[in-house]
Amino acid sequence: MKKILCFFVFFSSLTLVSYAQSGDEKQVTAAVETFKKAMISRDKNLLESITADELSYGHSSGKVEDKTAFVNGVLNDPIHFNEIDLQDQTIRLAGNTAIVRHAFNAKTTNNGKPGEVKIRNLLIWQKQKGQWKLLARQAFKVPVP
Structure with missing residues (x-):
């Protein structure tokens, strides 16, 4: 009976850990979407609330x-993001840190002229006081074959 109880407790704890991780992944995904919306809408309050005070933001x-x-x-900036499409996104959790990678494809307007941005991003998110905040971002250009 003790073996069955120990097995049940062990299995339950694994299930809870798995559930917590998937919950954090969902929260990080939502934070990335909020960040994307803040960039499109140019919402100062939203931008400030979703980014960490220690933010290091690297452009391509x-x-x-x-x-x-x-x-x-x-x-x-005279460049305005009209649409942002994130593709091939991956999220890896490491404690209170999340590593996010994706392709960043955007339609822009630069002084009234339409344009496009196609880059890749590495984002580091940190859970601070229960909320995921963007701590670091590094964009890089993808070589054209």
């Missing part, structure tokens, strides 16, 4: 910004 050009510079850039 090599430019790196802190949180203040990033938010001001989204609000004041």
